Amino acid sequence: MMRGYEKNTLVLAICALTLAGCDSRVAEVNTRMQQIHSKPALPVPPPPVFLPVPSFNYAAQQLRSPFLPGSLAQELTSIAAHRVMPDTTRPPQFLETFELEDLKMRGTIQSPGGPLNALIESPKGGIMRIQVGNYMGKNYGRVVSIKPTEIGLIEIVPDGREGFIERPRTLVLTQVGT
Numbered sequence: 001m002m003r004g005y006e007k008n009t010l011v012l013a014i015c016a017l018t019l020a021g022c023d024s025r026v027a028e029v030n031t032r033m034q035q036i037h038s039k040p041a042l043p044v045p046p047p048p049v050f051l052p053v054p055s056f057n058y059a060a061q062q063l064r065s066p067f068l069p070g071s072l073a074q075e076l077t078s079i080a081a082h083r084v085m086p087d088t089t090r091p092p093q094f095l096e097t098f099e100l101e102d103l104k105m106r107g108t109i110q111s112p113g114g115p116l117n118a119l120i121e122s123p124k125g126g127i128m129r130i131q132v133g134n135y136m137g138k139n140y141g142r143v144v145s146i147k148p149t150e151i152g153l154i155e156i157v158p159d160g161r162e163g164f165i166e167r168p169r170t171l172v173l174t175q176v177g178t
Helices: 004-038 069-079
Strands: 106-111 116-121 126-130 141-147 150-158 162-171
Touching: 106 162, 116 141
Parallel strands: none
Antiparallel strands: 106 116, 116 126, 141 150, 150 162
């Protein structure tokens, strides 16, 4: 069995051998560093010469934008000339509380000599009779035509540029059970 001082001596001997091994590696590194420092420095290439870019004055603001297709540019110009605003002072009608996609056309009805009216089913299950000039849907959809199988509407929707545009929509006849 080893005594305490023998253990300490053994540990010190192992540490000395380990450090001796490191000493030879440190000497190698120092020698290599001396060789690198003794070589002459490589020249640094000069930075590239940048030529100034000639300035360009754009003078075609009134012409069609080259970044928009021709038909889209014309459409945006015509829309800008024809500003549309929804009538927020008009009291909303019952069918304007629903999305247009949630409303279903179930048929038409006409009194003798009178205009053609459409029958609309609301999501709540009730059937309402509407005529040209009534409103439906959340986008101020005004009924502009009623045919036996469809209703034509004009909605007023945001154009994405702090304004509104008119968008035609159609609500087609839906069979009962769908």
